[in-house]
Amino acid sequence: MSRAWNFSAGPAVLPEPVLRQAQDELLEWRGVGASVMEISHRSQPFIALAEEAEARLRSLMSIPPEYKVLFLQGGATLQFALLAMNLATSGQSADYVLSGHWSEKAAREARPYVQVRVAANASASAYRKLPAFEQWQVGADAAYVHYTPNETIQGLEYPDIPDLGDVPLVADMSSCILSRPLEVSRFGLIYAGAQKNIGPSGLTVLIVREDLLERSHGHDIAMILRYSEHAAHGSMLNTPNTWAWYLAGLTLAWLEQRGGVAAMEQHNRHKAELLYDTIDSSSGFYRNEVDPGSRSRMNIPFFLQDSKLDERFLGQAEQRGLMGLKGHRALGGMRASLYNAMSVQGVEALVGFMHDFQQANG
Secondary structure, eight states: OOOOEEOOSSSOOOOHHHHHHHHHHSSOOTTSSSOTTTSOTTSHHHHHHHHHHHHHHHHHHTOOTTEEEEEESSHHHHHHHHHHHHHOOTTOEEEEEEOSHHHHHHHHHHTTTSEEEEEEEOGGGTSSSOOOGGGOOOOTTOSOEEEOSEETTTTEEOSSOOOOTTSOEEEEOTTTTTSSOOOGGGOSEEEEESTTTTSSSSOEEEEEEHHHHGGGTTOSOOGGGOHHHHHHTTTOSSOOOHHHHHHHHHHHHHHHHTTHHHHHHHHHHHHHHHHHHHHHTSTTSEEOOSOGGGBOSSEEEEEESSGGGHHHHHHHHHHTTEESOBOOTTTOSEEEEOOTTSOHHHHHHHHHHHHHHHHHHO
């Protein structure tokens, strides 16, 4: 078997040791005589698994005790609506920072449930430069402020965390969670789809300050949509995605073994520098259009000098064992996603191919 270097934006590459352990344990897990997918989520073995996964996440992210950790279904996109339902009262406003495709969608999906105000908007730069924190216009009466620290499609990332005083900060960290150390106490709520840095698709991790759970009380929303109910039932209000939860636990253990998020930060910075240096030193053959101060470490879009070469580039890349490089349909070009599980060797293989392709076609 020969595994390709997988640069897909999501579902994305998983650590090979995690996949091998899952393969070894697929038919019989922890001596229970069945697969982890076949046992009750309310059985003691699975409850122990769930508690281990949460404990590892809390340790890796230094999550304070006054925060609840939820393992939910439905993807991060479902949270675009749910967080408005749970955190805002009828007629209340929430402020949104529009920095790219996913923050735009988050605001759009929240509008039926909260009065959305735009605190900052990067559209004037065609989403190539992030609005500085000083430019954000945040109302003191806002139920919360929502932003997307890393925009997967446009390839922008905030390197720091804004200080908003008492207004709860909500962040969609689907594509950057666990990629570097983070001060969780500066956020009211963090949510992330698992399929980039945590595990497979079908699972969403949500970290929420306990006092914010009280906001949903009295709202006319179904129990299954309430964060407070999921918290009260240990994320088992209904049958969870047990397979994804299991794989997330294995991935978190792998992160611990690799030195945690501080080691990941160095690892991810090195990979991004390798690729950006290759693009920037190509004399225009390759280009990244994002302002250098807004560049993402996780998702790096780039374009060829001649777009007629795009299909040749992608075809030859696949022949070299490099997959998932086609850019999002909204932008075209190429995109390399460098999540935690992507190795330095994979990025070295990509930049080696890029040098060869430029020599042959430049």
